[in-house]
Amino acid sequence: MPAVVPALRDRSAYLWGIRVMRLAGLAALFFSTVHARPPAGWHGRGPAISCALGVMAAGWLLWIAAEHRPRLLTVSLAATALGGGALGGLSPHSVGIAAAAVAALVAAAALTPETSIAIAVAASLALAVTTIVVGGGTAVMLGYLVLVGAGLGMGFIRLGQIQRAEQAEALLEQTRRAQQAEAQAAVLHERTRIAREIHDILAHSLGALSMQLEAAQALLQASPATGEDPALGKALGCVGRAGDLARTGLTETRRAVHALREDSVLLPELLARLATGPEQDDTAPAVRLQVAGTVRRLEPDATLAVLRTAQEAVTNAAKHAPGQPVTLTLVYTEDHTTLTASNPLSDAAAPRPLGASGAGYGLTGLRERALLAGGTLHTEVVDNTWQVCVTIPA
Incomplete structure (x- = not known):
């Protein structure tokens, strides 16, 4: 059990209201004791009453300043209990004994049971000793x-209420986490089902289409009429471009299936596969990944948006800047996750065998993905280096 039970409320206005109430209680105890009979002063019991009142007031003020500091709180409540118990015996017509009861209540609710019982016993001993010394009434x-025992008992009841409230809060938090885990599992299951459907239908169809186009291209190339008829030559070019589009679509479909199935993998691992994955060939640029900040898991849409941006940047580099390396810089900040993909530009006269492939809508699709994930995407040329930067809120 912790030494001090954590406060259930941390609002500033609430805490200041409690402090004002405690100061008002101290003022009531002080004036009651000063105006009671016998009074505090320098005659008879006066010095002893003044001393007990000073100890009680010092402990009470220290209690006000001892929020969430167990040792200081223990000292302050012990002083309050001793002073209040002594006042109960020295000035029985005042309400000074209430300080001892309050100290026992607070100790039972905030400190360990052993400490709170010790404070209540100390207050009781101070009360008994001073009552016997001054010859007070036994009743x-x-x-x-x-009264001191009742304060201690009420404190234990309060402690039980606090513990039950904390247990209820902990149970509520566990329930919330369980619901989130269940929802995430359901989403992952649905993503896996979609990936399976995409693979079984679209990937197989594109694969079969690519094979048919390759067969058609081979037949056209083998036919003597192709070299004599310009229309057949154009048809051969169209079949070749259609085959390239089918193969590109098949590659993108595989990537989509892979991304849907890899929702549990962190983004840096997915990006690292661009450099070492099985899709690397002789035309693919060299990819270097740099990661800064504390890696954290993003929402699936945000992860896919960043991954697609990196894939498109690598593909565009292969098309428009063949042979140039691509640097992926992934930066995690407190509020955002930013990926910057950069590659040097090629000379204008450099050959670009893949430059005509694709439909030309890659960056537009990336901007739409980033916007759906709540982020932004922009491109620019800096010092002869092409940069694509996507920023997603954390």
Whole structure:
């Protein structure tokens, strides 16, 4: 069990209101004791009453300043209990004994049971000793002892309420996490089902289409009429371009299936596969990945948006800047996750065998993905280097 039970409320206005109430209680105890009979002063019991009142007031003020500091709180409540118990015996007609009861209540609710019982016993001993010394009434002393015990009992009841409230909050948090885990599992299951459907239908269809186009291209190339008829030559070119589009679509479909099935993998691992994955060939540029900041898991849409941006940047580099390396810089900040893909530009006269492939809508699709994920995407040329930057809120 912790030494001090954490406060259930941390609002500033609430805490200041409690402090004002405690100061008002101290003022009531002080004026009640000063105006009671016998009074505090320098005659008879006066010095002892003044001393007990000073100890009680010092402990009470220290209690106000001892929020969430167990040792200081223990000292302050012990002083308050001793001073209040002594006042109960020295000035039975005042309400000073209430300080001892309050100290026992607070100790039972905030400190360990052993410490709170010790403080209540100290207050009871101070009450009993001063009552016997001044020759006070036994009935009054017993009544005050019951009051201190009642404060201790109420404190234990309060402690039980706090513990039950904390257990309820912990259970609620566990339930919330379980619901989130269940929802995430359901989403992952649905993504896996979609990936399976894409693979079984679209990937197989594109694969078969690519094979048919390759067969048609081979037949046209083998036919003597192709070289004599310009229309057949154009048809051969169209079949070749259609085959390239089918193969590109098949590659993108595989990537989509892979991304849907890899929702549990962190983004840096997915990006690292661009450099070492099985899709690397002789035309693919060299890819270097740099990661800065604390890696964290993003939402699936955000992860896919960043991954697609990296894939498109690598593909565009292969098309328009063949032979140039691509640097992927992934930066995690407190509020955002940013990926910057950069590659040097090629000379204008450099050959670009893949430059005509694709439909030309890659960057437009990336901007739409980033926007759907709540982020932004922009491109620019800096020092003869092409840069694509996507920023997603954390």
